[in-house]
Amino acid sequence: MKKSLLCMALLAASTATFAQGFTPTRPIEVVVHTGPGGGSDLLARAVALMMEKEKLLPVRMQVANKTGGGGAVAAAYLAEKKGETHTIGLFTGVWLTNPLTSAEAKVSLKDLTPVARLVLEPALIAVKADAPYKTLADFVGAAKQKPGELKQSGGSITSRDNVVRQQLQKAGGARWQFISFPGGGERIAALLGGHVNMMVIEPAEAGEHIRAGNMRVLAQVADARLPAFPNVPTLREAGFNVTPVPQVRGVVAPPGIPRDNVAYWEGVFRKLTQTESWKKFLADNQFEDGYQNAAELTKFYEEFSSQMRAILQEAGVKTVR
């Protein structure tokens, strides 16, 4: 009897030191802003699997889909959970961009507790395989000769697709049309069908179309070349002096949570990003390791928001904040 008591005391003491005062006691709710199958949803489910496999959490993670308002509903939900220690959220850059243009999106990432930045998503600039453009300069040059005649398919006007366009138009002195499609599949279909001339595409999406000979990549929207595309120049190498706006994903917690809770989450996600499972996940999806701790992430918010605000205003998008 005495022995088991001692054991329990020892066990309690060891967990306490490991967890720096906080240990989750019930399942963790992971809030995402996309429906099942969306980018954040899939990331959350992959993270939950890896946490289990690498035994980083003593409890399970449950995904909560709070869709709507382009992230605004999920952010507001987290803000309402003030002080809640068993809820976290996965954010994307949309959580920063959306409050810039929508007055209704009142909660920004800055109102939540930063934990970690996890992923950077690079992108490629692709054209149809039979297009006459061999380099990015070819495309921009052709657009310059026929202003407004070439077309690009993409997402909303505040998406990275349009940001890249704005930057390239400015750097190259050209102008082309940007046509919004709500779904990624429709954007690719518009390019492959020859209805638009160019698109910004994620490497994992483009890979198979390139291999099948349907698509050609002109440049990559990244600071350094991706391992899977060693022969494709970055924007700078292609002769366009622009700073790519990163597409990011990371973790936040509700506001007003205890300090040891923040430290716990920081520790868990730091450890996650050092595991083999995580490295394999990044490689499989052709993501880049974008790890930043909470302090760096706070700084990143400011840089990202001001860069986006400037680009959007230049593009003629009305900003409200």
Added chain:
Amino acid sequence: MEVLTGLMHGFGVALQPLNLLWCFVGVVLGTVIGIMPGLGPPATIAMLLPLTFLMNPASAMIMLAGIYYGAKYGGSTTSILLNVPGESASVATCIDGYQMAKKGRAGAALGIAAIASFVAGTVGVVGLMLIAPPLARMSLAFSSPEYFALMALGLAMVVLLAGRSMVKALLATLVGLWLAGIGTDLFSQTSRFTFGQMELLSGIDFVVVAIGVFAVGEVLANMEQRQETPMIEVPKGLRNLLPTLQDLKDSRFAFVNGSVIGFLIGVLPGAGSTIASFISYGVEKAVSRHPEKFGHGAVEGVAAPEGANNSETGGALVPMLTLGIPGSGTTAVLLAALVLWGFKPGPLFISENPAMFWGLVASMYIGNVMLLILNLPLVPLFAQVLRAPVYVLYPLILGISVVGVFSTSGSLFDVWLLAGCGLLGYLMRKLDFPSAPLILGLVLGGAMERALRQSLMMSDGHLSILVSRPVSAVMLSLALLILLVPLFNKFNTWRLKALDS
């Protein structure tokens, strides 16, 4: 010949006992989630993804696809019995299905829905098997102007869905179009009609409106009657609970129409099963010899949309498997599953993974047979639900509606929206406004507006792009024809009257 060897190989995969079991698990699960409003196939598949890592990918794909097409079978059940659409693709089924139930023909409606699902589901798989690659290439020629023409054609169906008054039908359509405009505009990122409500930023989910206007509105209108409302009759005897030979005969064309339209629209990445089911309903009514029966319990009005939303499954898998392009929410999750299992979906997928593709195709034939055998015996069972007295039935309908809406989005805002739409549905009944045109406007409005604006951006503002392309020109002329026929008829009656006098 190549198809035959592939199919033989595929049945070799699909008939393995374990794969048969997974196929069965998938279709049963699909039927169950189809019956329950709210939780749809994409959410179910996403939740099951972690489990599939323990399975062989071919078995997992067979099971997940089973959920996808199984849900289409189940979706009609609550539409017909309770006027609560189980999923967005079953909204069109409510129109005639519930009317049939009210006339004591719930069993026949459920039975014809299962048979139409089986026929069209199988036709969809045949299409997927035989003509997937060329069809996928052809679908790429379809762009924004063609989508606009397709949506315009769909909207012209309003004329066919109108009740006694065309003016009221058009007004209802306009309200539907306005509802579709609520939310953040994709092109300019400005909010429209959100009234400062964050929940409205991404627009209104049309399933909430459909359940509110159809189910809640119906309950409210019936509750008003002071005297005991007569119960919906359910005939006794198994024979009276199944479709008659005459029903099957009447639905002959609806099976073909639903199969073909569902499959073709399914192949297009920018349209889905909801649009497919509405368009095939409209076509069915347009060519029918007794269009006046539609909306009052015509059996073809159940067979056509139910067929369309099932063959759409086969169609939607075409761009996903041959090009790696997802056309709907469910195929997007299936595509993500393939990536997670280490496959590379894309143009080379079928030729590099023949066992997976043919196994899936063969399992879909088997799964459709399983679903028919599973669903037909359930028909008499489900039809008994209507035996419940109104003081049980109406609370049940309201309960299912609220739970269904809340479980889709997890937001109380949508429940309030449901209540508001219920009130709207009640008022529309009182004032004799037809509700189907409102739903049609809401379903098509968003996609139609986007397609028009995309087209005009492509042509630098010239409207000629809409008529200079053959496919869109043909569809727009058809739409115009549908709109003009009633006018012509009216003129004709007036002329005859004038001649007589």
